[in-house]
Amino acid sequence: MxxxxxxxxxxxxxxxxxxxxxxxxxxxxxxxxxxxxxxxxxxxxxxxxxxxxxxxxxxxxxxxxxxxxxxxxxxxxxxxxxxxxxxxxxxxxxxxxxxxxxxxxxxxxxxxxxxxxxxxxxxxxxxxxxxxxxxxxxxxxxxxxxxxxxxxxxxxxxxxxxxxxxxxxxxxxxxxxxxxxxxxxxxxxxxxxxxxxxQNAEMSNYAILHALPRIADMARGDGLFMESFVASMTQTSPEAEERLNAFLNKTAARLSHPSS
CATH class of the missing domain: 3.90.226.10 (2-enoyl-CoA Hydratase; Chain A, domain 1)
Structure with missing residues (x-):
């Protein structure tokens, strides 16, 4: 082999x-x-x-x-x-x-x-x-x-x-x-x-993988402070703007109840 x-x-x-x-x-x-x-x-x-x-x-x-x-x-x-x-x-x-x-x-x-x-x-x-x-x-x-x-x-x-x-x-x-x-x-x-x-934004996936475990290890206040910076980094990216506009324009898929 x-x-x-x-x-x-x-x-x-x-x-x-x-x-x-x-x-x-x-x-x-x-x-x-x-x-x-x-x-x-x-x-x-x-x-x-x-x-x-x-x-x-x-x-x-x-x-x-x-x-x-x-x-x-x-x-x-x-x-x-x-x-x-x-x-x-x-x-x-x-x-x-x-x-x-x-x-x-x-x-x-x-x-x-x-x-x-x-x-x-x-x-x-x-x-x-x-x-x-x-x-x-x-x-x-x-x-x-x-x-x-x-x-x-x-x-x-x-x-x-x-x-x-x-x-x-x-x-x-x-x-x-x-x-x-x-x-x-x-x-x-x-x-x-x-x-x-x-299919997610690359920055969002990276933030989920790296920020969440670090925030879990932090004190409450430190975690919330870090969350603000990570949120700002992802929300101000060009890809986020495009995806958010698609949601607002109702061209993006909507969430549904799990039973459906």
């Missing part, structure tokens, strides 16, 4: 689709896969306006390839963890929104990867888990920050201490995913969402 095969890359209009392709290993993340994923993420940010990450086979990603991890020295373990941090930061803090289409196992490093994406769509077969405690190890791909903030420290502690699995429906309630769809429908649903996001 070539590097291009281990993380497949497709471009559908403005949307890049990155597919993990180690189905015989439940798409476990090897050193080779994480390096190729970094390359494909950079390519997507150069070519597309939004991206989807999904997995071939029966599972999205069953986590770290333990066969590689078991022989690492402590300092090698640190360097390995920091590599994952850099790649997942590239996804979360890049230039375009990333969506993940989840099915089957979203476990350990697989959940860490999904948590780095901005929107997560799970199908009915999805289950989430952080079994590191039962393996005698600790999360190393960013879960202590990202999953802890999504689901809460108490729930993450439960998952790590007990090895419990969480269904797609429970995962939605815990904010591990934002959508739950029927089996086999997550990929297309995520592509449809990414296509919608790709």
């Amino acid at each position: 070539t590097d291009a095969d281990i993380v497949q890359y497709d471009l559908e209009g403005p949307v890049a689709i990155l597919t993990l392709n180690r189905p015989e290993k439940r798409n476990a993340v090897s050193d080779r896969l994480i390096s190729v994923l970094a390359e494909q993420v950079a390519r997507a940010q150069a070519e597309a306006k939004a991206a989807v990450i999904c997995g071939n086979g029966k599972h999205f990603c069953a986590g770290l390839d333990l066969a590689e991890h078991v022989k690492r020295t402590p300092i090698e373990g640190v360097h390995h963890s920091r590599l994952w941090h850099r790649v997942f930061d590239q996804i979360e803090g890049g230039t375009i929104p990333f969506f993940s289409a989840l099915h089957g196992a979203v476990v350990g490093g697989g959940l860490e990867l999904a948590a780095a994406t901005h929107i997560r769509v799970a199908d009915a077969t999805t289950f989430f888990a952080l079994p590191e405690g039962t393996r005698g190890i600790f999360v190393g791909g960013g879960a202590s920050v990202r999953v802890g903030r999504l689901a809460g420290v108490a729930r993450m502690t439960d998952m790590m201490l007990t090895g419990r699995t969480v269904s797609a429906e429970q995962g939605e309630a815990w904010n591990l995913c934002q959508y739950v769809v029927a089996e086999g429908e997550a990929r297309q649903f995520a592509i449809d969402l990414a296509t919608k996001a790709a």
